[in-house]
Amino acid sequence: MSTNSSSTQSEHGWPSLDWEQQDWVPATAGYGMQQSATYSRYKSALPSNIADETPVPDSATLILAEEAVYELTRFDAELGHKVATFAPVLLRSESASSSQIENLTASARAIFSAELGLKKSRNAELIAANTGAMTAALKLAGSISSNSILQMHGALMENQSIHQAGQWRDEPVWIGTRSDTRVGADFVAPQHTRVPELINDLVIFSSRVDVPALVSVAVGHAQFETIHPFTDGNGRTGRALAQSILRFRGVTRNVAIPVSAGLLADIEGYHRALTAYREGEVAPIVRAFANAALRAVTNTRQLVQDIETIQESWTHQLMARKNSNAWRMLDVIARRPVIDSATVALELGVAQPNVYPPLKALVEAGILQSKAEHRLGPFWRNDEILNAIDAFAKRAGRRAKS
Numbered sequence: 001m002s003t004n005s006s007s008t009q010s011e012h013g014w015p016s017l018d019w020e021q022q023d024w025v026p027a028t029a030g031y032g033m034q035q036s037a038t039y040s041r042y043k044s045a046l047p048s049n050i051a052d053e054t055p056v057p058d059s060a061t062l063i064l065a066e067e068a069v070y071e072l073t074r075f076d077a078e079l080g081h082k083v084a085t086f087a088p089v090l091l092r093s094e095s096a097s098s099s100q101i102e103n104l105t106a107s108a109r110a111i112f113s114a115e116l117g118l119k120k121s122r123n124a125e126l127i128a129a130n131t132g133a134m135t136a137a138l139k140l141a142g143s144i145s146s147n148s149i150l151q152m153h154g155a156l157m158e159n160q161s162i163h164q165a166g167q168w169r170d171e172p173v174w175i176g177t178r179s180d181t182r183v184g185a186d187f188v189a190p191q192h193t194r195v196p197e198l199i200n201d202l203v204i205f206s207s208r209v210d211v212p213a214l215v216s217v218a219v220g221h222a223q224f225e226t227i228h229p230f231t232d233g234n235g236r237t238g239r240a241l242a243q244s245i246l247r248f249r250g251v252t253r254n255v256a257i258p259v260s261a262g263l264l265a266d267i268e269g270y271h272r273a274l275t276a277y278r279e280g281e282v283a284p285i286v287r288a289f290a291n292a293a294l295r296a297v298t299n300t301r302q303l304v305q306d307i308e309t310i311q312e313s314w315t316h317q318l319m320a321r322k323n324s325n326a327w328r329m330l331d332v333i334a335r336r337p338v339i340d341s342a343t344v345a346l347e348l349g350v351a352q353p354n355v356y357p358p359l360k361a362l363v364e365a366g367i368l369q370s371k372a373e374h375r376l377g378p379f380w381r382n383d384e385i386l387n388a389i390d391a392f393a394k395r396a397g398r399r400a401k402s
Helices: 060-076 080-100 109-115 120-139 146-157 192-206 213-227 234-248 259-278 282-319 323-334 341-347 351-362 383-396
Strands: 020-023 040-046 368-371 375-383
Touching: 020 060, 020 341, 040 213, 060 080, 060 213, 060 282, 060 375, 080 109, 080 120, 080 234, 080 259, 080 282, 080 323, 080 383, 109 323, 109 375, 109 383, 120 234, 120 323, 146 192, 192 213, 192 234, 213 259, 213 282, 234 259, 259 282, 259 383, 282 323, 323 351, 341 351, 351 368, 351 375
Parallel strands: none
Antiparallel strands: 020 040, 368 375
16 A cells, blocks of 8 residues: 655645545444444544655754754763763663653652562553663664664563564554544544555655754654554654664764653643644654753753762762772662662672672661562662652653743
8 A cells, every 4th residue: 555645735844644534343333233333434644755855944943953962962972981870770761751751650669670570560560661672772773774663662562462562553543532443533543554664764764864863853753653653652662763863863872861851841742742743843843852852961960960979978888898899889789779689790790699798788888778579589779879760750740930
C-alpha cells in the first residue's frame, strides 16, 4: 500500500495530517444484529511523507532551538571527564522522566532495586526496562534505521507478554476514552499496513544533516508519535529515538541529558504541540523540545552539584586504608546507589567474597545502609544519592512560573 505522497501544505508551510475513511466491524456482528448496525465508519490518520520536506519554523523559534543546542553541547562537554560517574545516573533519570510523562512513577530506590531483580513495584520494573531502551538508543545512534527503532522497542518491552516486542503492530491503535471501539476516538493512528513505509520515510528525514539538529529531533519525534508504530510503548520509544538523534547529530557525545525531564514541566503543552504538528505547524513542538532542553540542563546541573557535594562528604567519613576496595566502591555507589555483592564484584573485577569487608567498612562509616531482600539476599544503598535523584525528579515535574 502506498503512503500518502501528495503533501497538503498548511498555512504554516508543513504538510498537515490527512485522513482516510475506514469501516469498523465489531466482533458481535452477525449475531442477530441488523445489517445497518454491523459496522461503523471512522477516520484513521494518513501522514504525508516528510523525507524531502524541510521544516522552517519562525526565526524566534530557530534562535531558541540554537540556544538549546548550544547549552546541551556545552554541558555535555563539561561532563566529558566525569562521564563514568554521571552518565548512568542521567540515563536513568531520562528513562524515569520519559516514563513519568505516561504516569509511570517510582522512587529512585525502587528503580535501582528493580534493576537488581527486585519485583515489588511494576512501575519500577517498567522504568528499568525503559533504561534498556535508552541504552539501546545510544548504542545504535551511529545511524538511524528501522532496525535500530525495533531494537529500542524490543529492549523496552522484552519482559512483558502482552504486546509484541520489537515488531511493528499488525492491528489498529487509537487514543480515546474507550478501549473497545475506535469509533469516536480522539486519534486513530495510520493503518498498520502503512507503518513500515512511514517509518522508512521518517528514517530518511531523521538522517538528514541539513535540518537544524533540534528541529530534526522535535519533528522526528512528532512524526514518530503520529505514526504510532507499536501497540504499546510508543511514547517512551519515541523519546528514546529523540536521544538517539541528539547523539547521531553530535549534540551530545557523553551523556543522555534528561530532556524528557524538561517536558515534564508542561506535559499539556507538549501534547498540544503534538496536536499542532498534526495540523501542519512545527514551531510549537520545536519550542517544546528547546524549552525542555534548557530546563533539563539547569536541573541536571543541580543534580551533578548535589552528587559532587555528597561524594566530597564521603572522603571525610571513610577511614579505611587508602588501598582498600572501599574507596573504589565510592565511584560505584555514586552511579549505582543500590547495589548487591555480585554487582560490586563485577564492577571492581574481584571475587564476590572479597567485597564483604569493604561493604562492612562503608556501612560502619554511615555511607551505606543494608537491607535483606526476600530471596535476593542483602542490598546496600546510599540514601543521599537516592534523595538527590528523587529531588531532581520533583524539580522536573514542577511547572515553571511564566
